[in-house]
Amino acid sequence: MITQLLLLALAAQDPCAPVDTAASPDREAATLYRRAGDAERIAGFRGTATVAYRKAAALDPADAASRQALRALCAEGASADAQDAFTEGQRRMSAGDLKGAAESFAKARRSGDRSAALLEGVCRYRLGEDAAAEAALEEAEGAPEHQELSRFYLGLLALRAGRSAQAASLFDASATNQGLAAMAATLSRMAQRDGPLVIGFEARVGADSNVSLASQAGGTGSASGGMMGGGSMGGSGAFMNGDGLYDLALSALWRPLGPSGPYLRGIGSVRRYLQQNGYDLAVGEAAAGWQWARAGHGVLGEYAFGDQRFGSSPYLLAHRLLGSGWVTTGDWTWSTLYFARLEDYATAYQPFSGTLQRAEVKAAWTFLPQAWAALRYGFTHDAAHAGVASYDEHGPRAELHAVFTPTFRAGLEAGLAWRQYAAYDSTLALKRADTTLDGTLLLEWDVGTAWTIRAALEGREVRSNAPSASYSKLVPTVGIAWTKGL
Amino acid sequence: MNPSGILLVASLILTAGGPGADEHLLAGAHAFREARYAEALVEFRVAQELGAPESGDYAGATLVKLERPLEAIEAFGGLGGPGRDALTDYYRAVAAYDARLYLAADRLLAMVGDRSGPKIADQAARLRSRIGSVLAVPPVPAAIDWYLAQCAEQRGLKRPILSRAYCQEAAEQALRRPDHYRLSEAQAGAVGTLP
Numbered sequence: 001m002i003t004q005l006l007l008l009a010l011a012a013q014d015p016c017a018p019v020d021t022a023a024s025p026d027r028e029a030a031t032l033y034r035r036a037g038d039a040e041r042i043a044g045f046r047g048t049a050t051v052a053y054r055k056a057a058a059l060d061p062a063d064a065a066s067r068q069a070l071r072a073l074c075a076e077g078a079s080a081d082a083q084d085a086f087t088e089g090q091r092r093m094s095a096g097d098l099k100g101a102a103e104s105f106a107k108a109r110r111s112g113d114r115s116a117a118l119l120e121g122v123c124r125y126r127l128g129e130d131a132a133a134e135a136a137l138e139e140a141e142g143a144p145e146h147q148e149l150s151r152f153y154l155g156l157l158a159l160r161a162g163r164s165a166q167a168a169s170l171f172d173a174s175a176t177n178q179g180l181a182a183m184a185a186t187l188s189r190m191a192q193r194d195g196p197l198v199i200g201f202e203a204r205v206g207a208d209s210n211v212s213l214a215s216q217a218g219g220t221g222s223a224s225g226g227m228m229g230g231g232s233m234g235g236s237g238a239f240m241n242g243d244g245l246y247d248l249a250l251s252a253l254w255r256p257l258g259p260s261g262p263y264l265r266g267i268g269s270v271r272r273y274l275q276q277n278g279y280d281l282a283v284g285e286a287a288a289g290w291q292w293a294r295a296g297h298g299v300l301g302e303y304a305f306g307d308q309r310f311g312s313s314p315y316l317l318a319h320r321l322l323g324s325g326w327v328t329t330g331d332w333t334w335s336t337l338y339f340a341r342l343e344d345y346a347t348a349y350q351p352f353s354g355t356l357q358r359a360e361v362k363a364a365w366t367f368l369p370q371a372w373a374a375l376r377y378g379f380t381h382d383a384a385h386a387g388v389a390s391y392d393e394h395g396p397r398a399e400l401h402a403v404f405t406p407t408f409r410a411g412l413e414a415g416l417a418w419r420q421y422a423a424y425d426s427t428l429a430l431k432r433a434d435t436t437l438d439g440t441l442l443l444e445w446d447v448g449t450a451w452t453i454r455a456a457l458e459g460r461e462v463r464s465n466a467p468s469a470s471y472s473k474l475v476p477t478v479g480i481a482w483t484k485g486l
Numbered sequence: 487m488n489p490s491g492i493l494l495v496a497s498l499i500l501t502a503g504g505p506g507a508d509e510h511l512l513a514g515a516h517a518f519r520e521a522r523y524a525e526a527l528v529e530f531r532v533a534q535e536l537g538a539p540e541s542g543d544y545a546g547a548t549l550v551k552l553e554r555p556l557e558a559i560e561a562f563g564g565l566g567g568p569g570r571d572a573l574t575d576y577y578r579a580v581a582a583y584d585a586r587l588y589l590a591a592d593r594l595l596a597m598v599g600d601r602s603g604p605k606i607a608d609q610a611a612r613l614r615s616r617i618g619s620v621l622a623v624p625p626v627p628a629a630i631d632w633y634l635a636q637c638a639e640q641r642g643l644k645r646p647i648l649s650r651a652y653c654q655e656a657a658e659q660a661l662r663r664p665d666h667y668r669l670s671e672a673q674a675g676a677v678g679t680l681p
Contacts, residue, residue, distance in 0.1 A: 011515040029532070048524040048552075055528065178629040178659070179586060179620050368619055405623045 010299045016074040019057045030060030037069060046073055085115050096330075098123045102132075109136065114143035118150055125153050128295030133157060148177035152184060159191050160256020160295075164485050167191035183369055185406030192449045195256050195485030204247040204454070204479025209243045211276050212364070213462075213471045244274040247479070260293040280391075282309040289322075296328040314346045334365040345383075351386030370403035378417075387423030388432075394418060395436075407446040416437040425466075434464040507538035514544060523551045523627045543570055547577040549601060556640075556648055564647045565590045572602035576610055583613060586633075587651055589658045592617045627667050633659060637675045650676055664678035 047053030050073055056066035089104030102123035108116035119139035124130075134157050139151035155170030171188035175181045249269035255261060270282045289302030301323050308316040319342045326335035337360045345352045345445045362376035380393040396418035403409040414437070423433040438460040458475040514529030518576030530545040542561050549558035558581035559565060562574070565582050569575040575594045582591035591613070598610040633656035640648035660669040 032535045033528065033531045035535065036528050039531070040528075043557075045524075045552075045554075048527055051524045052531075175626055176628040176632050177586070178588065178625050178632075181626055181629060182619070182623050185623075237532040368615070370619065 007342030021061050024060045026059045030056040030063050034066050040392045040440035114140045118146045152180050152254045164191045164194040192486050193483040197486040200251045200483040202249045202481040204477045208475045209242045209472035211279050212245045214241050215468045215471050243276045247271050252268050262290045264288050279309045299325040317344045331366045335362045352384050352389050374399040390422035390426045391419050409444050410443040428466045432466050437461045450482050450484045454479050507533040507536040522549050541572045550577050555581040560647050568597050570599045587655045588617050588620050616636050624662045
């Protein structure tokens with residue numbers, strides 16, 4: 001049925017097909033059809049004009065004007081073919097056949113159709129055929145009605161190729177189209193913070209309601225028993241453990257070949273407490289990796305070395321190998337991640353040393369142009385030297401992110417994790433099991449091309465079968481970050 | 487066939503015009519139902535010539551399907567006030583949206599509301615949501631410049647319905663900016679006092 005209708009429709013718009021004379025000629029109606037055909041032809045709509053002329057010629061065998069118009073349209077057959085190819089491209093694009101659609105649009109584009117060039121460019125961009133996409137979009141850019149959308153997609157191509165300055169300028173140019181303005185402004189700012197070398201600095205101040213992870217029961221893990229007392233290092237009750245804090249962080253990322261290729265990155269950060277200096281933390285990490293990214297899919301491999309100091313003493317040296325991959329299908333992105341970290345703790349914490357492995361799967365759904373939600377599930381296996389420090393953990397984590405304006409965005413994350421320790425803890429007189437609920441609310445305002453004000457509220461609630469290991473904490477912070485792509 | 491197509495055909499059968507025009511309206515409706523939009527448009531144009539008053543709305547809906555929003559807006563007779571029914575207003579809103587007349591589209595979709603069936607109401611709600619994200623931020627001056635340029639271009643082409651629609655949009659968009667960028671110029675174009 002669909003095939004028959006398609007053939008019927010194609011014949012009706014084929015100016016070269018023979019015209020069957022109607023059973024009952026009607027010259028008056030033929031005149032009306034011819035007028036409709038003339039109007040459509042003048043307006044440049046060949047398919048509709050052909051339909052009208054064929055009707056007129058069928059109803060009035062003596063209608064020389066309609067037949068002449070059909071002959072002229074037939075002589076311009078290449079354009080008619082192009083129109084068919086364009087229609088076919090639209091059909092295939094709607095059906096999700098991007099490859100087929102790109103080929104149909106390419107055929108239509110050969111007759112100079114810049115709408116076809118635009119759509120071919122969009123299809124090829126989504127297929128990851130960047131060079132072909134760029135050529136098609138540059139051709140479409142010549143048509144005033146397609147200028148902004150072409151520049152927007154050219155910007156995306158430039159961003160993907162690591163040409164961030166060019167991307168920013170293309171996004172700015174496309175913002176004339178109000179339908180693109182919000183997205184273009186966001187992407188422009190993102191492009192200005194991207195490049196072969198990206199450096200960043202962040203300073204935050206805030207408070208931590210429970211620095212030593214003290215339980216509400218009044219004791220800390222280490223004080224009240226158990227080597228794995230929630231990682232606690234001493235202190236008093238939960239309500240006595242609040243302290244002000246500040247964080248400073250520096251980061252750098254170097255990708256000489258752009259987003260797809262090798263990279264080096266480094267980060268250094270310190271957290272200082274105003275009174276409880278024994279809990280200060282300093283972290284340094286250097287990493288080298290390779291990201292292979294194409295449209296809609298990619299993989300990444302990385303080695304990282306980390307050094308942490310707790311208080312003013314050495315705490316942890318770690319080597320980590322990480323691999324991840326992702327695939328995007330429509331509005332969904334599916335990804336997976338695995339890492340293994342060889343942890344070497346300082347002498348005082350030696351029983352924690354061992355190998356920690358984590359695997360994670362994640363599905364992210366972009367439900368609005370600038371809003372997405374994600375759900376992930378992770379498994380962690382920590383094989384520490386001491387059995388009571390070893391554990392298995394698993395649990396889900398949900399994320400919701402939205403860009404509300406080009407300068408304001410927010411994110412909300414919440415996770416639940418169930419941890420089961422491997423061995424009976426004779427000090428606690430039980431085999432410990434914890435449930436952790438944690439969440440983060442993050443608000444970001446861009447106050448310049450490089451500056452962002454960030455406010456965050458982090459919270460955690462740990463319930464353990466060892467009462468001394470149960471605790472809760474809230475960490476509100478506000479800070480300013482500077483990020484620049486060079 | 488999509489629900490809006492079925493509703494259009496049903497509406498046509500109920501409201502077909504006088505002798506002569508009827509058969510073209512119905513032929514157009516059948517072609518529309520089978521997604522043969524070029525044929526549907528020709529039939530509706532002929533019915534229009536024969537004086538069927540409602541054929542403009544049907545031609546407008548067909549032009550929306552043919553992705554010719556500017557002509558659709560002209561066929562509908564503009565975007566002001568409520569249309570003949572919720573379905574017509576939905577198609578008018580789609581034409582306005584495709585022509586980047588977002589505020590006009592939003593206004594029309596607000597009128598669709600409870601007057602339509604659940605399918606059209608759902609489609610209208612989706613489109614309103616997309617428009618909401620477009621209108622989430624005030625327009626940049628360049629966007630208002632674009633609307634005014636369209637207004638001037640359509641005025642030069644002697645297409646007053648489109649010219650007024652773009653100036654009207656420019657004026658309403660200008661009101662969304664604290665500085666009311668080029669508001670008076672847009673308002674003058676919207677009421678047709680510009681040369």
